[in-house]
Amino acid sequence: MTALIIVEHEGGQLKASTLNAVTAAQKLGGPVHLLVAGHEVAALAQSAAKIAGIEKVRVADAPQYAHPLAEDLAALVVALAPDYSHILAPATTFGKNVLPRAAALLDVAQISDIVAVESPDTFVRPIYAGNALATVQSSDRIKVITVRTTGFEAAKSEGGSAAIEPAAALDAGGTSRFVSHELTKSARPELTSARIIVSGGRGMGNGENFKLLEALADKLNAAVGASRAAVDSGFVPNDYQVGQTGKVVAPELYIAVGISGAIQHLAGMKDSKVIVAINKDAEAPIFQIADYGLVADLFQAVPELTSKLG
């Protein structure tokens, strides 16, 4: 019984999400292997081999893996699948794109977004925007799983010494190609790994006003997030979105500003350790889950908070 994790990486760096998937895989009880697929990824494979508790790193190094196209990666996963009882990836846009395709090619179900491992065939996953937790059992010969990163601690990125073994690259037919990307450049921490998040909702009024949150975030070394309403209104790009259909986060401190607290938003942040809500509407549902609620005009409270910190 061996598990294989598809490593998520970008710009030559391992993404932290992989480390959470490692912890989930270790709960299955068997050895854990990693698959690094990319182009010119020898150094990356070396750092993957240092992750604590990994037995083997399999490396597919070829030009077709320079960008994570689902067609190529799924074909590669399927070719390696006979060696494994479990195949996992983080439930990020990367894992969500690639893994269901591999599952269907293997004629097995996928268990999406697990938050707990009950046994090697039984897992807990949120449904209905996290308003219910389902315990599901798979009867498939290979369990294909995406891991909700907030459900598992990150494994240690140092201390391991896994064997590195090449994996043969495949030609998946070339029906898709990478054209370009436009990655959000920010000096602030990433939303999914930030210790503190400052998030804005419809109450921010416009995109310009997000500068107030950015100033606060910079004081706290925090990431900036947003509710779906703020994204919908065009205030900020979609990659800011926290919620059922955006990112799921669980920072030490989540400061919700001008966010009413729709079910869809709570689904993405309610596991945060401490939640602060600032909203002028005392009836806003966000106050029902906030540890500290401040009923105030955000345009006064946020600058005041920024000035009184640090």
Add this chain to the structure above:
Amino acid sequence: MKILVPIKRVVDFNVKVRVKSDGTGVETANVKMSMNPFDEIAVEEAVRLKEAGAATEIVAVSIGPTQAQETLRTALAIGADRAILVETTAETQPLGVAKALRKLAEKEVPGLIILGKQAIDDDSNQTGQMLAALLNWPQATFASKVKIIGQEAEVTREIDGGLETIAVKLPAIVTTDLRLNEPRYVTLPNIMKAKKKTLEVVKPEDLGVDLTPRLKTLKVQEPAKRKAGAQVKSVDELVAKLKNEARVIQ
């Protein structure tokens, strides 16, 4: 080019679902049902492509109970040309649904299939990718922009770090993200027109597909509730609490 748009009838996004006391699932009796919001975006995108001259016919399909006919009528009112319901009262899971959709795709031969990226009931985010695999078509998931250029679709995708643009050869699968479009309001004349459009009902047996679930739900529970904390009166009090009580800031 024909576009196939699979849609799902789900508990309305405004409903706060309740877990059944016997732990077998969530209460769906007497609960408002609607078209999955991402599927509405898929129908809208198909209609826009047709209006722009990139598509000639839109076929909406669903797999579910008799009542899913109402959801298909909504798709027809938005602008789909005809509809097919694969009628079943059994539990459906993404792999089975993808297999049924493959059969329909093989029969209808569309150039493009647009699906919602995820259904807001089981939150699986799988069906489009699985269908692409079964048809051996390329996929462009989480789309925020779709352009048809010759024999390709150029799709901008919402990814965790920003945006990615890929080109996929047609026929292809596209799954929709939130910002792809804003679905139009359905007007009364269009609702009346939709009633006259063809809605075909078939059974899973007619398609020769096995919809048997692969995952068995052992139990469904409510998550641990978060308790409301304290109201603070001022920014000063908030800062003091965060420093001295919660100890999350220095």
